[in-house]
Amino acid sequence: MRHLLLMAAGALACCVPPAASAAKFLGPDPYPSTYKPLPSEPVLLRNATVLTGTGQRLDNADVLMRDGRIEAVGPGLQAPADARVVDATGKWVTPGVIDVHSHLGVYPSPGVRAHSDGNEMTSPVTANVWAEHSVWPQDPGFAAALAAGVTTLQILPGSANLVGGRGVTLRNVPATTYQAMKFPDAPWGLKMACGENPKRVYGGKGTAPSTRMGNVAGYRAAFIEAADYLAKHGKKEEQPRRRWGRSGEDKGNGNGGKRDLKLETLAGAIAGDIRVHIHCYRADEINTMIDLSKEFGFQIAAFHHGVEAYKVADRLAQEGICAALWADWWGFKMEAFDGIQENIALVDRQPNGCAIVHSDSEEGIQRLNQEAAKVIAAARRAGIEIPPERAIAWLTANPARALGIADRTGTLEPGKLADVVVWNGSPFSSYALAEQVYIDGARVYDRHDPARQPVPDFMLGQTVAPQGGVR
Amino acid sequence: MRTFRNRLSALARAGLLAAGLGCAAGAAAQDLLIRNATVHTAGPQGTLRGADVLVQGGVIRAVGPGLAAPAGVPVVEAQGKPLTPALFGGISGIGLEEVSGEAPTVDMAVSLKDQPVRPEFDVTLAYNPASVLVPVARMEGIGFTLLAADAGGAFVAGQGGVVRLDGSADPVGPRMLFVRLGAGASDLSGKSRAAQWMLLDQLVAEARGKVPADSPHALLTPAGRAVLARYLAGQGRIMVKVDRAADIRQLLRWAQREQVRIAIAGGAEAWQLASELARARVPVFVDPLANLPANFDQIGATARNAALLHAAGVEVGFTQGGDASHNARKVRQLAGNAVAHGLPWEAALAGLTRVPAQAAGVDDRLGTIAPGRTADLVLWTGDPLDVINTAEQVWLGGRAMPMRSRQTELRDRYLRRGEGGLPPAYIR
Numbered sequence: 001m002r003h004l005l006l007m008a009a010g011a012l013a014c015c016v017p018p019a020a021s022a023a024k025f026l027g028p029d030p031y032p033s034t035y036k037p038l039p040s041e042p043v044l045l046r047n048a049t050v051l052t053g054t055g056q057r058l059d060n061a062d063v064l065m066r067d068g069r070i071e072a073v074g075p076g077l078q079a080p081a082d083a084r085v086v087d088a089t090g091k092w093v094t095p096g097v098i099d100v101h102s103h104l105g106v107y108p109s110p111g112v113r114a115h116s117d118g119n120e121m122t123s124p125v126t127a128n129v130w131a132e133h134s135v136w137p138q139d140p141g142f143a144a145a146l147a148a149g150v151t152t153l154q155i156l157p158g159s160a161n162l163v164g165g166r167g168v169t170l171r172n173v174p175a176t177t178y179q180a181m182k183f184p185d186a187p188w189g190l191k192m193a194c195g196e197n198p199k200r201v202y203g204g205k206g207t208a209p210s211t212r213m214g215n216v217a218g219y220r221a222a223f224i225e226a227a228d229y230l231a232k233h234g235k236k237e238e239q240p241r242r243r244w245g246r247s248g249e250d251k252g253n254g255n256g257g258k259r260d261l262k263l264e265t266l267a268g269a270i271a272g273d274i275r276v277h278i279h280c281y282r283a284d285e286i287n288t289m290i291d292l293s294k295e296f297g298f299q300i301a302a303f304h305h306g307v308e309a310y311k312v313a314d315r316l317a318q319e320g321i322c323a324a325l326w327a328d329w330w331g332f333k334m335e336a337f338d339g340i341q342e343n344i345a346l347v348d349r350q351p352n353g354c355a356i357v358h359s360d361s362e363e364g365i366q367r368l369n370q371e372a373a374k375v376i377a378a379a380r381r382a383g384i385e386i387p388p389e390r391a392i393a394w395l396t397a398n399p400a401r402a403l404g405i406a407d408r409t410g411t412l413e414p415g416k417l418a419d420v421v422v423w424n425g426s427p428f429s430s431y432a433l434a435e436q437v438y439i440d441g442a443r444v445y446d447r448h449d450p451a452r453q454p455v456p457d458f459m460l461g462q463t464v465a466p467q468g469g470v471r
Numbered sequence: 472m473r474t475f476r477n478r479l480s481a482l483a484r485a486g487l488l489a490a491g492l493g494c495a496a497g498a499a500a501q502d503l504l505i506r507n508a509t510v511h512t513a514g515p516q517g518t519l520r521g522a523d524v525l526v527q528g529g530v531i532r533a534v535g536p537g538l539a540a541p542a543g544v545p546v547v548e549a550q551g552k553p554l555t556p557a558l559f560g561g562i563s564g565i566g567l568e569e570v571s572g573e574a575p576t577v578d579m580a581v582s583l584k585d586q587p588v589r590p591e592f593d594v595t596l597a598y599n600p601a602s603v604l605v606p607v608a609r610m611e612g613i614g615f616t617l618l619a620a621d622a623g624g625a626f627v628a629g630q631g632g633v634v635r636l637d638g639s640a641d642p643v644g645p646r647m648l649f650v651r652l653g654a655g656a657s658d659l660s661g662k663s664r665a666a667q668w669m670l671l672d673q674l675v676a677e678a679r680g681k682v683p684a685d686s687p688h689a690l691l692t693p694a695g696r697a698v699l700a701r702y703l704a705g706q707g708r709i710m711v712k713v714d715r716a717a718d719i720r721q722l723l724r725w726a727q728r729e730q731v732r733i734a735i736a737g738g739a740e741a742w743q744l745a746s747e748l749a750r751a752r753v754p755v756f757v758d759p760l761a762n763l764p765a766n767f768d769q770i771g772a773t774a775r776n777a778a779l780l781h782a783a784g785v786e787v788g789f790t791q792g793g794d795a796s797h798n799a800r801k802v803r804q805l806a807g808n809a810v811a812h813g814l815p816w817e818a819a820l821a822g823l824t825r826v827p828a829q830a831a832g833v834d835d836r837l838g839t840i841a842p843g844r845t846a847d848l849v850l851w852t853g854d855p856l857d858v859i860n861t862a863e864q865v866w867l868g869g870r871a872m873p874m875r876s877r878q879t880e881l882r883d884r885y886l887r888r889g890e891g892g893l894p895p896a897y898i899r
Contacts, residue, residue: 109763109764109765109766110764110765110766110767110769110770111765111766112766112767140763140764141763144762144763196572310882310885311885311895328798328800328801329794329797329798330797330798330878331569331570331571331604331794331796331797332570332571332572332794332797333570333571333572333573334570334572334573337570338881339878340878340879340881340882341878341882342882346882346885346886361793362763362765363760363761363763363792363793366760366762367760367804367808370804370808370858373857373858373859374804374858376859377858377859377860377861378861380861381861382879382882382883382886426859428859429807429857429858429859430803430804430806430807430808430810430811430856430857430858430859431807431810431811431857432811433811458764459764462764462770462771464716464740464743464770464771465764465770465771466742466771466773466775
């Protein structure tokens with residue numbers, strides 16, 4: 001009751017989100033990245049149509065990669081003596097594809113019960129679980145996504161819970177451990193979910209939440225605890241600015257200062273160390289969640305699925321929140337009934353709009369470029385023309401922004417990581433195929449070189465399988 | 472910003488919509504000359520460039536260059552754009568499910584506790600031509616779909632059939648019987664796929680009168696016996712959802728032994744038995760996007776499935792594993808991806824038109840552009856198998872269909888948001 005009263009007062013306070021803090025609330029990662037780029041050589045991609053991801057299209061242009069970085073992009077680059085030159089005439093070159101919403105590894109193929117590790121459906125708030133601890137690196141879906149140009153992806157817990165847990169951002173390289181895929185120094189994501197799923201899962205068990213109002217009460221209760229935890233454990237500058245956020249010094253959580261994994265993650269989200277990704281379909285709920293973020297002083301990185309994002313595209317843009325969306329999924333449940341094919345285009349056309357095409361699917365992740373093509377086509381029919389150099393950002397620069405890695409990848413600019421895809425033509429086509437994929441400058445996939453086509457352990461010795469693994 | 476309504480009027484000005492939006496009654500609305508199209512007939516004539524298509528009374532009368540427009544027949548200038556038969560929307564539940572997660576809106580499967588095996592179950596009786604899914608699919612060039620019975624209480628799921636998405640209430644052509652085999656139906660066959668053959672043998676024996684009707688072991692009702700007997704007599708095709716090569720091998724043996732006509736849906740590992748399927752003339756409806764070992768029945772899944780089957784002489788159609796009803800429009804993406812992985816373009820178009828029409832026994836009316844066929848046609852902005860293009864105009868029975876759906880209504884409302892200073896609910 002005390003909290004409720006204080007929150008009511010807090011809701012009247014100013015609504016400025018806390019400034020992003022360079023200092024970290026979270027300590028060092030106890031499960032650190034061991035990722036090492038695969039061996040690479042200098043490569044010059046010559047005479048391609050280059051979409052940089054920054055909004056530029058360069059015809060008959062070259063891309064030079066060296067030491068895992070983009071060294072230069074432009075026409076007529078000089079080929080260094082030690083560079084392998086790839087004739088990319090007629091090809092299109094883009095930044096590596098990034099998917100902000102994947103369950104590869106946590107719901108892998110084959111979809112057996114033993115590998116169903118994506119939803120800790122035992123409590124509506126499981127901020128203590130980390131998706132990375134469920135990832136099966138041998139999921140054949142990773143190799144299939146790589147063959148489709150996906151170089152980086154965020155693996156999220158499922159949407160059964162109000163707070164599902166931490167997501168992890170991976171480099172899409174074949175590895176024996178997930179830590180060897182873990183994107184160095186990428187922030188974690190916090191997966192939250194609105195709407196039908198949590199209330200169905202827990203309401204069906206006769207426990208809270210069973211309604212949308214129960215959902216919101218659940219988020220608020222969790223963040224009240226987290227704010228207390230942050231007040232007690234965080235450095236002063238990361239503590240929430242709300243007066244309600246500070247309880248008596250001696251009260252804390254009644255746990256004597258012991259570390260609490262659930263509250264640590266939620267406090268990390270308030271402090272800005274962990275980026276908040278919310279599964280939320282309906283426009284009204286998106287709006288509610290934005291208000292929730294202000295009540296507790298955290299920033300939302302992206303709303304995921306958001307089939308009604310087009311109804312609140314203006315507010316999303318004002319708040320600097322991305323919307324990670326499908327091109328055409330709709331109707332499979334009530335909260336998806338108002339889906340339209342121009343959703344991504346309507347989010348994108350707002351000034352400061354941040355539209356992302358995401359998959360949530362082991363099939364869709366292999367065709368994020370085609371999903372974007374469908375949006376371009378539907379938008380054109382509605383009188384909205386979107387050039388390829390703009391649309392490519394939906395699957396490169398914008399997801400990099402949402403994941404907090406835009407300073408390193410997502411665009412073809414000198415100094416950025418050499419995450420590059422060579423396509424057989426325009427990527428915005430049913431016929432588009434990734435021919436070469438580079439991660440940190442290493443040729444990790446080549447459609448014309450079987451020696452550069454990873455075969456997952458699972459596919460070995462399967463006599464019924466097509467030669468060469470997943471094709 | 473051009474709104475949709477502006478676009479419509481632009482098309483009308485260009486003469487493209489000379490036949491109106493399908494609201495006019497009478498024969499005149501079903502007469503039409505489409506001039507100078509790239510006509511992909513999906514039939515023996517292949518592709519005809521610069522060709523015309525004459526429609527009278529809702530039926531294609533002539534196909535060829537330089538056709539004369541009879542007096543009063545409106546002319547559409549296609550300007551060389553592709554014209555195809557209206558596409559097959561896959562094996563779906565359009566009009567049988569409105570919101571997949573809301574059970575009262577879904578009618579695709581029957582689960583009866585007593586006597587669960589009901590081949591007489593017919594999902595077409597639940598078909599709702601007013602479903603919002605119908606215009607959503609239709610405006611994307613989908614003209615017909617095969618309504619499927621899903622396995623609910625039994626792996627012999629029941630019957631379905633073809634519906635045209637022109638608003639008509641009744642199915643066309645014969646019914647088809649749907650059967651599901653493999654791990655997906657294991658729970659319906661005592662936890663073993665082996666029991667699916669045991670039970671099928673028993674059902675066949677009952678339908679052929681080899682089991683007394685009052686036997687305590689009888690699985691079928693009298694109506695069920697009669698229906699199954701019809702399929703066993705070769706009247707109507709049995710569509711079997713099956714993926715594993717070993718199960719397909721058993722299926723081919725069974726079909727030969729019982730002399731029934733089958734087709735396969737899914738068929739993830741069908742490419743492994745491509746020549747056997749070709750010899751047995753079994754059409755296979757594949758999902759070219761299903762390239763992962765999604766389960767232990769699909770270890771051999773490959774994006775080249777369609778190409779390998781076609782190369783062996785199998786007739787290939789398309790169906791999808793995801794939300795096949797709401798996203799029926801995705802079928803042409805499936806076909807385009809099959810082309811990207813080696814299927815010839817003409818074969819891919821056939822998989823969206825002629826092949827499903829033949830398999831469902833409606834090819835006398837649907838699936839090709841030829842004199843005598845129903846004038847179910849689509850004019851495209853470009854290559855219809857490439858998702859970067861869209862349907863420009865759909866005609867069903869020679870009538871121009873409204874290129875609108877609930878989704879375009881929502882779109883246009885929010886594109887015009889703010890007009891009149893009132894909430895969006897006032898914008899129509």
